[in-house]
Amino acid sequence: MTGHRMILAARDEAADLAAFLGRQLRWDKTAAARLQADGEVVAVFTRPARFDVLAVRPCRLDEPAELDVTVAVGALLETIDEERGALTVPEPVTGPSWAGLLPPRGGWRPVAELPHEQVRRAAAAVVAEFRTRTEELAPADRTRAALDAIAEEIWSRTLPGTPLPLRAVHAAHALGFLRAPAPVTLLDGGAWLRMRTPLGSMAARRGGRLPGLGVTPL
Numbered sequence: 001m002t003g004h005r006m007i008l009a010a011r012d013e014a015a016d017l018a019a020f021l022g023r024q025l026r027w028d029k030t031a032a033a034r035l036q037a038d039g040e041v042v043a044v045f046t047r048p049a050r051f052d053v054l055a056v057r058p059c060r061l062d063e064p065a066e067l068d069v070t071v072a073v074g075a076l077l078e079t080i081d082e083e084r085g086a087l088t089v090p091e092p093v094t095g096p097s098w099a100g101l102l103p104p105r106g107g108w109r110p111v112a113e114l115p116h117e118q119v120r121r122a123a124a125a126v127v128a129e130f131r132t133r134t135e136e137l138a139p140a141d142r143t144r145a146a147l148d149a150i151a152e153e154i155w156s157r158t159l160p161g162t163p164l165p166l167r168a169v170h171a172a173h174a175l176g177f178l179r180a181p182a183p184v185t186l187l188d189g190g191a192w193l194r195m196r197t198p199l200g201s202m203a204a205r206r207g208g209r210l211p212g213l214g215v216t217p218l
Contacts, residue, residue: 004067004089006042009060011085017044020057020200021077023175024048033076034099035089037067046073047098050151051171054103056201070099103203108187108194112162119184119195122159123173126166129154162186168195168202175200 008014024031027049034045042065044057067089075090133150134142155167164186172178172195180198187194195202 006065006087007062008085009062013059014080014082014085017057017059018077018080018082020175021073024073031073032070032093032096032099033073034070035067037065040064045102048171048175051167053168053171054203055175056203103192103194104189108189111186111188114184114186116181116183119169120178123169123178126154126170164193164195165204168204172202
């Protein structure tokens with residue numbers, strides 16, 4: 001399927017997908033994406049650096065397709081034709097290891113429907129607390145290890161009233177998934193939790209961490 005051109009059902013989805021991939025690259029220039037299509041939707045899976053969750057960005061297709069390939073995010077971004085609402089599948093890469101450990105396609109059980117404002121406020125609180133606590137550190141103490149420790153302590157908490165870790169809420173905010181003012185659905189998939197919004201989903205493993213990030217050209 002390398003080189004295959006896929007036309008999106010809604011032209012403006014190409015620009016949204018490009019913005020999503022661009023946010024990934026700001027965190028990690030070597031980021032990878034796994035593309036899966038089995039019908040009229042292609043799902044783009046990525047792992048936003050440091051958040052330890054998976055992002056899922058679905059895009060509706062003009063024609064059904066079958067596809068399962070891992071590619072470099074930068075290469076995929078370069079193929080997107082926003083004017084025509086299309087993308088071209090770039091050369092595959094091997095790895096990263098998380099790409100072999102995706103959440104299930106089916107079997108999800110709705111747990112709760114969360115008000116949009118509640119989730120937005122929780123994301124804003126995470127950002128504000130992290131900024132305040134890092135600014136309180138002396139310059140000499142503001143090391144990467146210290147910043148990571150603060151982030152991990154905050155992100156390991158759960159969204160009040162749910163088992164969802166705040167890392168998933170923060171990642172959804174950072175990726176632009178909370179822009180649409182619509183309720184957020186929390187789903188249970190056994191070993192996974194999923195936070196679904198109209199613009200995409202975040203998936204987090206229960207009590208576990210995801211494997212590594214790197215990619216290698218085939």
